[in-house]
Amino acid sequence: xxxxxxxxxxxxxxxxxxxxxxxxxxxxxxxxxxxxxxxxxxxxxxxxxxxxxxxxxxxxxxxxxxxxxxxxxxxxxxxxxxxxxxxxxxxxxxxxxxxxxxxxxxxxxxxxxxxxxxx
Amino acid sequence: xxxxxxxxxxxxxxxxxxxxxxxxxxxxxxxxxxxxxxxxxxxxxxxxxxxxxxxxxxxxxxxxxxxxxxxxxxxxxxxxxxxxxxxxxxxxxxxxxxxxxxxxxxxxxxxxxxxxxxxxxxxxxxxxxxxxxxxxxxxxxxxxxxxxxxxxxxxxxxxxxxxxxxxxxxxxxxxxxxxxxxxxxxxxxxxxxxxxxxxxxxxxxxxxx
Numbered sequence: 407x408x409x410x411x412x413x414x415x416x417x418x419x420x421x422x423x424x425x426x427x428x429x430x431x432x433x434x435x436x437x438x439x440x441x442x443x444x445x446x447x448x449x450x451x452x453x454x455x456x457x458x459x460x461x462x463x464x465x466x467x468x469x470x471x472x473x474x475x476x477x478x479x480x481x482x483x484x485x486x487x488x489x490x491x492x493x494x495x496x497x498x499x500x501x502x503x504x505x506x507x508x509x510x511x512x513x514x515x516x517x518x519x520x521x522x523x524x525x
Numbered sequence: 526x527x528x529x530x531x532x533x534x535x536x537x538x539x540x541x542x543x544x545x546x547x548x549x550x551x552x553x554x555x556x557x558x559x560x561x562x563x564x565x566x567x568x569x570x571x572x573x574x575x576x577x578x579x580x581x582x583x584x585x586x587x588x589x590x591x592x593x594x595x596x597x598x599x600x601x602x603x604x605x606x607x608x609x610x611x612x613x614x615x616x617x618x619x620x621x622x623x624x625x626x627x628x629x630x631x632x633x634x635x636x637x638x639x640x641x642x643x644x645x646x647x648x649x650x651x652x653x654x655x656x657x658x659x660x661x662x663x664x665x666x667x668x669x670x671x672x673x674x675x676x677x678x679x680x681x682x683x684x685x686x687x688x689x690x691x692x693x694x695x696x697x698x699x700x701x702x703x704x705x706x707x708x709x710x711x712x713x714x715x716x717x718x719x720x721x722x723x724x725x726x727x728x729x730x731x732x733x734x
Contacts, residue, residue, distance in 0.1 A: 422575075439630055440544025440613050442537070466536035469544050469613060471601055475570035480596070481630065482574060500542040502633060508660070509718045510635050514610070518545065518635065519711045521606025525564065525704050 426486040437485045442467040442500040551640035552648030556668040556697035557616030563703040565602025573598040619652040637663040646683045664691040
């Protein structure tokens with residue numbers, strides 16, 4: 407592993423609360439770990455650095471876990487930062503299509519199978 | 526730092542809009558990351574999830590709320606299946622504390638692969654048990670470490686595995702072999718979906734009283 411300090415991992419948990427302004431929930435938007443995030447605007451001066459980093463990372467669709475890995479922050483903290491940006495219209499979120507039932511749809515499984523066989 | 530990351534990152538197609546997940550569960554050193562790397566289009570990335578359990582109760586006279594954090598690190602890779610579907614593969618540890626985070630991280634997963642080292646089969650008991658408990662469809666894949674060859678029957682017995690659960694042998698270093706593991710999981714999922722009585726026409730819900 408690299409020697410650089412990884413925010414959120416090597417810091418005390420209190421710093422994570424500072425990053426999120428003390429919040430531990432994400433309000434109205436429910437991000438899945440594989441929700442694809444797309445930036446709808448460029449970073450602006452004065453923006454919280456994590457928010458700016460997310461906007462740079464998400465010029466193309468990028469999953470929540472990829473954002474978390476890029477920021478070096480836990481997934482739950484990343485989701486809070488993302489919901490800030492979502493609430494202000496700076497990102498859009500492409501959520502996974504919900505299965506109609508607890509098991510995946512047959513059509514989706516067929517598409518996955520085709521994709522895997524083409525690898 | 527950002528430029529270094531973005532240089533290594535391959536971007537997804539701008540049409541990608543449906544993230545899917547498959548979880549590879551297994552003990553330490555069993556080859557989860559190796560399998561993910563074999564099929565992933567990106568170098569596997571690592572991230573983590575933390576679950577804090579803050580002490581509750583405003584009348585806590587002690588004043589200092591007990592705060593415990595469970596942190597679980599996991600690797601993941603990515604496969605672009607087509608213009609819309611992107612499959613994320615998660616390599617997750619099988620140990621006990623991980624399962625507290627299962628619902629938060631992996632709800633809605635298509636299914637799971639339990640990766641087994643046949644020299645340490647007992648490491649996989651817990652994962653098999655938890656997946657059955659969660660009702661998550663899974664296949665068991667034995668990673669070939671070149672030890673004494675076990676028969677499928679021996680492994681099934683050791684894991685107390687039902688006949689309906691596929692057991693495959695693989696070499697996690699091989700892209701083709703790892704791909705076949707994933708294909709066997711998706712084939713199994715299709716069977717599970719087809720056999721599920723609740724997946725058929727659903728009864729009309731009772732009107733609320």
